[in-house]
Amino acid sequence: MSTLVQTPSAVAAAPSAKPVATPFGGRIIVGLIGVLLAVLVSGFNENVTRIALADIRGAMGIGHDEGSWLIALYAAPSVCAMAFAPWFSVTFSLRRFTLCAIGAFMLLGLLSPLAPNLHVLMLLRALQGLAGGALPPMLMTVALRFLPANIKVYGLASYALTATFGPSLGTPLAAFWVEYVGWQWAFWQIIPTSLLAMAAVAWGLPQDPLRLERFAQFDWRGLLLGFPAISMLVVGLIQGERLDWFESTLITTLFLGGGLLLVLLFINEWFHPLPFFKLQMLGLRNLSFALFALGVVLFVLLASSMIPTSYLAQVQGYRPLQSAPLMLWVALPQLLALPLVAALCNLRWVDCRWVLAIGMGMLVLSCGIGSHLTSAWIRDDFFVMQMLQVFAQPMAVLPLLMLSTGSIAPPEGPFASAWFNSIKGFAAVLAGGVLDALTTARLHFHSSMLVDRLGNNPLALDGQGAGLAQRLHQQAVVLTSADLYLYVAVIAAALILIIPFVPTRIYPPRAA
Incomplete structure (x- = not known):
């Protein structure tokens, strides 16, 4: 099987803008491990607001309803980023885009426990979800682009690790930090591994040239339709049970609006020359x-x-x-x-x-x-x-x-x-x-x-x-x-x- 992530031939590019041909070796393995570490800590971070929510609420003085939005506002941009990140990684280069995503993810995790109020924390978590969601597609890209054919399946296994190993390990780690160290470390646990991941990616992955000419065919309409469509549906699904689903005007609006935008997105994507x-x-x-x-x-x-x-x-x-x-x-x-x-x-x-x-x-x-x-x-x-x-x-x-x-x-x-x-x-x-x-x-x-x-x-109630x-x-x-x-x-x-x-x-x- 050939590479999964080569630039589509439909996009015109100068010969000098083609991805760098890199022989497989130790540096590529280090780069792959770096991206894998980044994706794993991104998976760990998803469990933070679920496992440590009671401690976060107690420390910041916020209620249950407000706390539930921390989960929704992290998940929505995270799912959106998974959809749109592959296009941007080709345009800005795989190495550069991955390093920026890891750096932003780490910095936002550092700042989150220091937020002065709930609204700032929500903003930080939403931005961190955007950065964290951009990382999983990069792992699939690296594995399938650089690994030789006979071991490409092992690259897919590294991606599968993020769906099996990551979520199962993230919960115990978050519980440990909250129980023994402090709720802030449920956020800060990502910092050491993110630094290691950035060093491995910077040394191991080749630097492709910028391909800014791709913006001539950028699917602006798809982004403007898709981002709110996905976000509205994700928030509706997460908040639906708490607000009693379609008995809530908000949930009904989110589903109807998100569904309509999604239909318009698919119509646009069908005819666009370079869709997402x-x-x-x-x-x-x-x-x-x-x-x-x-x-x-x-x-x-x-x-x-x-x-x-x-x-x-x-x-x-x-x-x-x-x-x-x-x-x-x-x-x-x-x-x-x-x-x-x-x-x-x-x-x-x-x-x-x-x-x-x-x-x-x-x-x-x-x-x-x-x-x-x-x-x-x-x-x-x-x-x-x-x-x-x-x-x-x-x-x-x-x-x-x-x-x-x-x-x-x-x-x-x-x-x-x-x-x-x-x-x-x-x-x-x-x-x-x-x-x-x-x-x-x-x-x-x-x-x-x-x-x-x-x-x-009634006799069963006696003595109860x-x-x-x-x-x-x-x-x-x-x-x-x-x-x-x-x-x-x-x-x-x-x-x-x-x-x-x-x-x-x-x-x-x-x-x-």
């Missing part, structure tokens, strides 16, 4: 399937991490740091599991579609075990489920990367990168919104059923103290968690059923 999103590429079966399956996989992975931690917090009273080993059981073995899965997928006789099916099957089994959850479960009872996910997660993510890039011609590379990364970012937010809605619906259902049973059996309401809530949480595991298992199983029929087989770039 090339809609014609959705006619490629493997790419379309990979984008759809990515949303399903991210939903399953998000549920697999959120359900047990929420259960342990609400039923067993665990603090975030006490739930951290649950995430570490999955995160740390990924460092071994991902290279092994990459080596398997790099064998010519191995069909990555069946690797995907087996990985999804293991996720189904893991969630099926979770559907038997009871109020007696503690952290160690989740061990078998988490161990199944050690190999299930990379086996589900890496084949999707191969399917989405394996049949793409070099000129289509930047468009495929924009599609994959923007769908990855948006699907994660969508999965969170769907999971929140399902959780609330099932929690209300089980709470009502339990109350009705007690009301129909003031803690009855709390015990009812805990039991409703247990039943809801079991239901969610079952739903997730069914969704994952449904994806397995279409794998033999939709995607076509692709081979690794060159047999190992």
Whole structure:
């Protein structure tokens, strides 16, 4: 397979403006590691406002509603940046753009805990989300542009690491800093690794020339339509559950306005000579399937991490740091599991579609075990489920990367990168919104059923103290968690059923 990220031939450029041809060697490996470190700390940083939100609110004197906007205002520009960053990296050069993104990301993280008020903190977090969201596409670009064909799959594995290892490790790290050092270090933890990443990128990646002539074909209309469209939809999904979805005028406006702008964006992108999103590429079966399956996989992975931690917090009273080993059981073995899965997928006789099916099957089994959850479960009872996910997660993510890039011609590379990364970012937010809605619906259902049973059996109330309401809530949480595991298992199983029929087989770039 040729490079995924070469400049499209549709863009006229002088010969001197072409990307620098760089032989593979130690410097490229160092550069790749630098970008990987930057993307990983970007992933860690996403969990900061979720894990440390109570401490941030207490330190800055802000309420729950205001605090929820910190999450939304970070996620929206982050998803937008994933969509538009590939174009700017080609124009300003990969090395220069990556260094600027890491530097801005680090500086904004340094300033965030020093914000004098909530509004300044929101602005800093929004700008940091923009810088952090620009980094994941750069990792895919570096891996597929510079790595030789026979090890290109390992480059994809490094990108997959950010979807499996990064989120699982980010939660324990944030919990550790908040518990033992101080809430400010939940923000400042990124600084040492970002400095190391900048040094590695500056030394390891070649410097391409500026390609400012690309602005002659810049898709201004696409940017002006796409940025608010994506932002409105992301904010609507994150705030929807808190504001009761379409019962809220704000949420209704965000969804309708974002949906309309998105339609206008796609119409513009269809006719633009150099769009951010090339809609014609959705006619490629493997790419379309990979984008759809990515949303399903991210939903399953998000549920697999959120359900047990929420259960342990609400039923067993665990603090975030006490739930951290649950995430570490999955995160740390990924460092071994991902290279092994990459080596398997790099064998010519191995069909990555069946690797995907087996990985999804293991996720189904893991969630099926979770559907038997009871109020007696503690952290160690989740061990078998988490161990199944050690190999299930990379086996589900890496084949999707191969399917989405394996049949793409070099000129289509930047468009495929924009599609994959923007769908990855948006699907994660969508999965969170769907999971929140399902959780609330099932929690209300089980709470009502339990109350009705007690009301129909007055003798069961004898001797019950003031803690009855709390015990009812805990039991409703247990039943809801079991239901969610079952739903997730069914969704994952449904994806397995279409794998033999939709995607076509692709081979690794060159047999190992």
